[in-house]
Amino acid sequence: MSRMLAAALLVALAAAGAAAASEEHPTLPELERELICPTCHESLAVSNSPIADRMRSFIRARIAAGDTKSEIKDQLVDQFGESVLAAPPRRGFNLLAWLLPLVGVAAGAVVLGVLARRWSRTRSGPIPVDPSGNGRAGLDPELERRLDEELARFDA
């Protein structure tokens, strides 16, 4: 258990280190994936519109000047508004876009859990025993009626 915990901690630390490095020394492809072209509304990574080319040259210049990823994004938001970001910022009304899917998944999990529990209870419940059947499990009367009908039809 403690080994698993240590491994998880190691993975989390490695991820945090990579994120910090990406924040301090961003690359053009990284930022291209996180930004949207304001003209064609495609990812900057695939857009070839004139403003996308201009944005790429701006990003290259800011990376060369030593700006962090957040600083570059802030400057682009200042020029084009928040719609230039591929993912909405985690604050204010935009927080809903991040929270709602999690709430949906959690609600789905709860519903599935409740249903699974209900189904398993139904299946593991006592099987009705027909007192006239010498201890054998009794059939549902409706099922028994249909079975008799089918057998009669088969015999005929």
Next chain:
Amino acid sequence: MARRVKIALQAAAVLVVALLVGLLAWQVVRTDQGRALDSEVKSGQKPQAPVFQLDQLEGSGQVSLADLRGKAVVVNFWASWCAPCKDEAATLEDAWQRWRGRDVVVLGVDLQDFSTDARRFVARYDVSYPILRDKHNWSWGRYGLSGLPETWFVDRQGRLVGEHVEGPVTAEELDRNIRIALGTAS
């Protein structure tokens, strides 16, 4: 009791979905209301021009279209990276110089652009009419824009009149539509 909880949960789920669908519909209607403007103007109607209040490219002030009631307004949407915008800049400047003393305002609205590039454009093409910055792309959906440049004409009552010019505007189109907006067209 369990049945009541079940009904309450179902009602809550339906309410949440309805709320999200309503939000989506409101956003679509709000941002795309300009699509109908072009056909309305072409059919001779005079719809109210969507009112904006935008920052000036130079200085810290804002300009509101509502404050220009009583004047004819040429609203030209452009960006520095757009090649046809360069072609029409001199034509718009010329119209501004000819009409500016006669209750006419030419407004340039720069959008989808870097402000530094817009300033360079203004200096290079000697633009002296007011330039506004629409950094949130507000006017794109409201005015039903499909590309740049595009020009609309607003009359003294704040209504869209004349032609909706898509592409570089000519001196003839400017003069003809400014007269319509002033109400002096014969």
